[in-house]
Amino acid sequence: MNFASDNGAGVAAPILDAIVGSSRVNAPAYGADDYTARAEALLSEVFERKASAFLVATGTAANALSLAALAAPWQAIFCHEEAHVIDDECGAPEFFSGGAKVVGVPGGDGKITPAALVETLARFPRGQAKTSQPGALSLSQATEAGTAYAPDEIAALADVAHAAGIGVHMDGARFANVVAATGRTPAELTWRAGVDVLSLGATKNGALACEAVVVFDPLRAAAMTYQRKRAGQTLSKGRFLGAQMEAWLAGGLWLDLARRANAAARRLAEGLAAAPGLRLAFPVEANEVFVVAPDPTLARWRAAGVRFHEWSTRSAPPERAPRPGETMVRLVASFETGEAEVQALLALAESPQRSRNSWPD
Amino acid sequence: MNFASDNGAGVAAPILDAIVGSSRVNAPAYGADDYTARAEALLSEVFERKASAFLVATGTAANALSLAALAAPWQAIFCHEEAHVIDDECGAPEFFSGGAKVVGVPGGDGKITPAALVETLARFPRGQAKTSQPGALSLSQATEAGTAYAPDEIAALADVAHAAGIGVHMDGARFANVVAATGRTPAELTWRAGVDVLSLGATKNGALACEAVVVFDPLRAAAMTYQRKRAGQTLSKGRFLGAQMEAWLAGGLWLDLARRANAAARRLAEGLAAAPGLRLAFPVEANEVFVVAPDPTLARWRAAGVRFHEWSTRSAPPERAPRPGETMVRLVASFETGEAEVQALLALAESPQRSRNSWPD
Amino acid sequence: MNFASDNGAGVAAPILDAIVGSSRVNAPAYGADDYTARAEALLSEVFERKASAFLVATGTAANALSLAALAAPWQAIFCHEEAHVIDDECGAPEFFSGGAKVVGVPGGDGKITPAALVETLARFPRGQAKTSQPGALSLSQATEAGTAYAPDEIAALADVAHAAGIGVHMDGARFANVVAATGRTPAELTWRAGVDVLSLGATKNGALACEAVVVFDPLRAAAMTYQRKRAGQTLSKGRFLGAQMEAWLAGGLWLDLARRANAAARRLAEGLAAAPGLRLAFPVEANEVFVVAPDPTLARWRAAGVRFHEWSTRSAPPERAPRPGETMVRLVASFETGEAEVQALLALAESPQRSRNSWPD
């Protein structure tokens, strides 16, 4: 039972077929191939707007390139204080941007509020030479707490950002899961709400290694071709990326895969919430379940071979945070997570509670 | 007939099988998988030495990471004046190294000579604050002229570099072709001759997207894990890279593939050299053929659908350089280049010369 | 009455004389002059240890060069969350270090505690590729709250840092004031307590534009000559810096100047603390006074031409923080601050309280 990450999953069959197909032919190098052209056209279709897309192999590269397109070296990038871009990319945004400062904004449930953003921006006044100037806002969708920003929440934040003269980036490593979970369109969740650049992740959701930097304002994309190349992210057999993205989007596969992962997470969440002694740390709005469990329960899971990560966060309110003898853990469902796996974990969660009812300990 | 680049070729069947196999299972993320472990073990075996290996998706990333491991931001990287790292990577070495200066060293046949290196180093005196300090030597193997450095040539250059206190990098995008062509061992062509870090390229030689930074001195690799991660080159489904490298090396597949490409290039070179009006610009020592041809011949090739690149170089001696009415072109053979393709091109090269004898034009 | 900053003060007469004297002669360029040599010798004498010193023109450059000598681009620099290096240098540490992440550590009275440092370091585990690795600790002496670290406080923090494998920097923009105020020796406050690199500031304390990067471990200084040059901090008429530093240190002038500033600050603090309605926000341990005052008092000061900065900080405990109708301000005394100026401000602080009793307004 592997709930450690959706990164561990395999590759969805249609995507693997596309990779194999494209690997058997000779094709122009560096992204000048037909697969990539079709993938880019599909992206514009899905987002209902002519957008510039740049395919890369990792989410870290997609985020860092996006942020480097928005923020100058002497500027600051604002994100949630526990965002992937500030904590989990070994300083990639600083590297790609040439030394921009990544500034954490606190907030519950993994989300930034407009008020918190305003308060943070106030510490970076425009025109004051000694202060890194505002450069970009980065929002994670889904958030690090597995929650989702609604379109109006995004719009409220984007309004603050744009009023401050900065662009808005969305780290969409699990964007597909939010589209699938909320039923909102890709456009509603991005440019219609004010997002300027999106890192769209396919890897965690069925692809092998494929992410897209989607730039809604073509002017912002002017230098991306060069920034991507000098970052070593322009694959020579670029059809590898094009074929994946095409297969992922075609026929709505990406949303089918996301729905599977979301559904598994939802069943897991419902079961765990109902188990005595356990409680959810955050609303489950995508494919991640954060649960606070008694340490003996977790020991039992581990003994049964369940794989998951312990989680430390300032994002949970006191009533949901772990108390002594408890630990918060993250369980991630992927498109491959099966019903049997979910039931097996739930059985492990519940059974000892039943026995606890029978035999005092 | 595609002789534009070995980048355009497909993927060798055993490597594609390995990708497919590894994509069907769940595996630990970020290179902690068994495929990667086995690939790294094979690399140490092939190089007859325990080496640190870091798999990445592009040659540009492999080169830039290698150079950043050797040279500090205030140092200079010396390479042939037409090397890939100075001309064709949009400044990636400058980016990854934090601003090191890449300095071209002139030389015939794509090669640096010890004398030219000594002369260039003299312009960068140690201890003079105003001068970028010597940082690294980068050698391309095969060179940009399709030639190969012999072990004693490498050793002579490495001796100069080490005496100047700098490390030696080898850009081995076509290293396999040189091993196959010369019969020298990987060890003889690298660390035994003084190479400290190798970019080992599999992509041009049958893989999909896979290169290895091979660091022979583990001390030099201390920070590479972090440098790779913050460069967005640590794939989450890292087994994709491991599976390719394992399959590429296993059973000597890499050398079989290189031999095929080399053989096609050799037959092409022999045929073209024998064709009236054509001459080779450089010795053919790997899988690239540089040929000087009359412009009408090239027009005929193009008309027949032959794909290739025109080539501009200072590396050819005057007697081999193009004269008015001639152009130098590069023809690259890959592991997929078939005998039919070679013969078709040769036919195009020769026939019009015969007709020229019969009918004046 | 200018209490805005010690940056506004003029230049102490002996230092100005030294500048003039050195400006009338011809001298070797780029710091190879005798003034600089004598200044460096004096620094070693003052610090009771052979140290490498690099003179530069600004405190920002001194700090950023120091941090770049300690931290690699993929590492994190830890400092107080309100330190000058994180808030007031427009990202200079990020720039000079090639993109290191500057991480704020919270703490009262402008100080980091060992416990807070340990807690912060725990978020940056060694060997975890996704996390910026620990790179350096930066302590401000005096702190941004005008307080001073005692030698044992420094030692406790340096022990934590060194145990974590990172070097310790001290931002000594007002180091002279702390030496003068505490009576501890420069050595006790730096390398004997574990400081590896010191930015020693003369500018705020009587010089015109002169700071020294003092590197106690010569190994850490190996590249500083080049780092300084490529940062544009190697003055061609370098004797300008040498002459200032020599005159500043010679005969203990630096401590005389600092004592004057400290004494003025102390008298100011005593008077303000005794004034009704005012209270000190932090202990006054150098030449800065942070005072919480009723807004009408401040309006009066402004009307009388007093110059000062409002101050926003998380470093004051609730009982000392401003309440509605109050504001915290910073008053800085320099070596030029005269008794008359102090008394004039104190009169403004006190009289209106008295007059308010007599005449309603």
Add this chain to the structure above:
Amino acid sequence: MNFASDNGAGVAAPILDAIVGSSRVNAPAYGADDYTARAEALLSEVFERKASAFLVATGTAANALSLAALAAPWQAIFCHEEAHVIDDECGAPEFFSGGAKVVGVPGGDGKITPAALVETLARFPRGQAKTSQPGALSLSQATEAGTAYAPDEIAALADVAHAAGIGVHMDGARFANVVAATGRTPAELTWRAGVDVLSLGATKNGALACEAVVVFDPLRAAAMTYQRKRAGQTLSKGRFLGAQMEAWLAGGLWLDLARRANAAARRLAEGLAAAPGLRLAFPVEANEVFVVAPDPTLARWRAAGVRFHEWSTRSAPPERAPRPGETMVRLVASFETGEAEVQALLALAESPQRSRNSWPD
């Protein structure tokens, strides 16, 4: 007799007086003082155009900031192959620009020709992702060979640059000498001829440490305030820079000083050219004399205490380059170089030749 560099000279009396005067008063920090305001106004007056000016302490900083304002990290900066910015600043342009590539253009007499620039630009085609994109042209005025570009030469180069979409920087470390020597106006030699950003050097010509980045198009200066600050080049007692620049420009002092240096160089050149066995390597068009002399002559100079630098250059045509037994040296005159010094050197140059006629050696 010090002909090593104009960097070694002292400070002109009016400038020293201005420094002293400004150092005796309290003034707003960070360049918000009246001296700086007046200096900026004078610069606009001298250049007959409202320009943005940024004062810094070194020429390296002025050049690097200028180039960073013109070229993005993924672009190339073109300069003469022996320019100061490529050879003598330890990689400062690479550092400040975030890794731009500095590309040398060959040319006689220290000058780039339009044809050579066109040829070099052709190697950096627009829109080709693998190639660093054209970013800036940097011209040295006077050149590294002591020659001067005429306005129409500048205009021809600027036309090529602007047609290629890149801005033009002028490294004016000895700009004053060219204005004084040619009688052309500052405007004619800069923006009227197409220069976008000028590094205007005062330090070599009578100041202590003062250079200005003069940006003729205000749009290009938008971020310079922040770039200067994070480069540690914003002096806290900024009036030091303002006072120097004001005194330097006021009443045409800068041109008086330059005329003195130029005149000394001209007399030196005439005398040396007439001495048997010596010849000038380049036309003397500012305050530098490059002379090829027999080694015994140079030995005699050294024995007499003359200080100068040997010079290695590819910029001299064969007939003027040193032959065996000869060496090229650079002699620099400053505003302080006196007639006696010039005559003493000329006496040393000539006398032994006379004796050689009498007594064979």
